[in-house]
Amino acid sequence: MGHSGIVELLCRVLPVPAWKSGLARHMENCPACSKKLAGREDVRRVLVQAQDMGGLDDIWPAVKRGISPASAAGRTAGAPFSGAALKTTPVRPAPAVRWAAAGCGLALAAALLVGTVRYLGNPDASGSGDSMAETSGFILHSARIENEPANTYIFHPQDDGMVIVWVEKTL
């Protein structure tokens, strides 16, 4: 196997694009390896080019219909809109609706996170700032925020050695 064969094999097996990129650069510049790559003219020959695209006279009328004020305002007025040109356009909700949906999604995710944390938390492990809390060898003597005793919650998820400490200001 020549060196271009080895390079090609490496290109197939390397998982990281950055490494492949280095090899690709080598193949483009190495006279022996570049023979394994199609040239610009070869590619142009097999792909479609702008000059092959005759008869595009329908584009502007369809675009014009799409950008008309009636169309932009939800196509409520004027002549009926032909959907043929835009049949693949997904209905996109208004920005306010999208933001509201995103906000609801975020709130739901936060609620789920809080619920999960509370569910996994050990209620016996919670206490006030200066109390001593012990969970599986972890000892918290005190927690203070701005020199005031703070509420502490110690979560010890089962089946792993992790301890999560949540400290919050006492209201």
Add this chain to the structure above:
Amino acid sequence: MNEIEAIEACLRGNGEEFRLIVDAYKGPLTALAVNVLGNRQDAEDVCQETFIQAFRHLGRFDRNLSLKTWLFTILFRRCLDLLRKKRRFRSFSLRAATEPTPSNRDRGPDTPGRGEISNALLETLSAKERLALALWANEGLNSSEIAGILGCAASTARVYLFNGRRKIKKIMEKGYGTLGNR
């Protein structure tokens, strides 16, 4: 009237001036869409949608950048949307067999007509590889510019380009006659 003046006119509410932009770029955009999607009907639809979307967001266009590159970026995202939709219905790879267009009805399944690309290319190269190749070969863009359109790192774009060139070379070695579109 140049592009920037046309954009200014459109932003002032004169939509008719957008025709200048449509006429200037409909060819390259439709060709790029054909190369990514594989058929002209979808390419024309996506091209129309691209122009409409561009018109509606003209205010966001950075005048320091190339309008053509911006349009290519919108077009590519719309192509990906359409390909995802088609993949969902599992009809993309069977389209040529189940829905022959008038232009390819009288010829073999893998002999592309003018303005079409072969099934071998569609099956062997990914949409991103086809886009990278089309931008490189037809538009003369380099890997950094292609990366901007694809929304990836330049090294990744270089790999798309490299893989595409390698695959085309292999297909050509197997049988060039099934690839040529002219």
